[in-house]
Amino acid sequence: xxxxxxxxxxxxxxxxxxxxxxxxxxxxxxxxxxxxxxxxxxxxxxxxxxxxxxxxxxxxxxxxxxxxxxxxxxxxxxxxxxxxxxxxxxxxxxxxxxxxxxxxxxxxxxxxxxxxxxxxxxxxxxxxxxxxxxxxxxxxxxxxxxxxxxxxxxxxxxxxxxxxxxxxxxxxxxxxxxxxxxxxx
Numbered sequence: 001x002x003x004x005x006x007x008x009x010x011x012x013x014x015x016x017x018x019x020x021x022x023x024x025x026x027x028x029x030x031x032x033x034x035x036x037x038x039x040x041x042x043x044x045x046x047x048x049x050x051x052x053x054x055x056x057x058x059x060x061x062x063x064x065x066x067x068x069x070x071x072x073x074x075x076x077x078x079x080x081x082x083x084x085x086x087x088x089x090x091x092x093x094x095x096x097x098x099x100x101x102x103x104x105x106x107x108x109x110x111x112x113x114x115x116x117x118x119x120x121x122x123x124x125x126x127x128x129x130x131x132x133x134x135x136x137x138x139x140x141x142x143x144x145x146x147x148x149x150x151x152x153x154x155x156x157x158x159x160x161x162x163x164x165x166x167x168x169x170x171x172x173x174x175x176x177x178x179x180x181x182x183x184x185x
Contacts, residue, residue, distance in 0.1 A: 041148075048145050049130040055138075057108040059099070069100035071137040075149050078132030080112060084124045094134065097126065 055070075073096040074081065076088055087095065097117060099106070104116040105125070112129040137144040 045147055049133065049147065051145065052133060052136045053108060053110075053113075053130055055136075056106065056113050060106040060108050060113075064100070067140040068138055069098065069140060071135070071139065072097050072099065072128070072133060073135040074128050074132040075134060078129065078149060080127070080129035081132050082125075082127035086122075087119065087124060087126075096135075 052072075059068075073094060076083060076091050076093060076095050083091075083095070097115075099115065102118055105114065106116075107114045111131070112127060114125065114127045116123060116125050118124070132149060133147055134149050135144065135146045
């Protein structure tokens with residue numbers, strides 16, 4: 001089953017579902033679909049990263065509303081990421097941060113966000129480009145986005161940063177949108 005088909009029930013709740021290929025009235029993508037000359041996967045990833053940018057921008061301007069809070073996972077060695085050395089050593093590949101109660105100086109630019117967080121009661125300033133984010137989760141409303149980020153090496157298991165709260169547990173009924181069209185090389 002194609003990823004867009006798996007996400008279709010969720011997408012139909014709030015969005016118009018547009019398929020990259022249609023066959024009659026039943027939209028389908030197949031594994032033998034020809035390579036597209038239009039980079040749909042890149043366009044969709046860019047649009048969904050804009051969602052993260054807008055949400056973080058709104059939070060920077062007005063604070064977190066209600067019970068909303070975010071788990072943001074990013075590649076620590078992606079271009080443009082700036083984190084303290086001790087965090088880079090602890091999280092050599094990927095890191096998950098929590099924006100909930102204890103964060104400060106959240107700033108959102110067109111290509112990145114910056115935030116102050118405390119790790120084991122040691123303050124740290126993080127600079128994270130949106131292109132480095134691999135997932136964005138708001139567990140208060142079962143909302144999640146997952147992104148494809150080109151890694152320098154294979155994925156490694158990482159510990160959660162433990163900056164602000166417990167780790168997230170996936171619920172079977174959560175609304176997760178995964179975007180990875182499996183580009184042929």
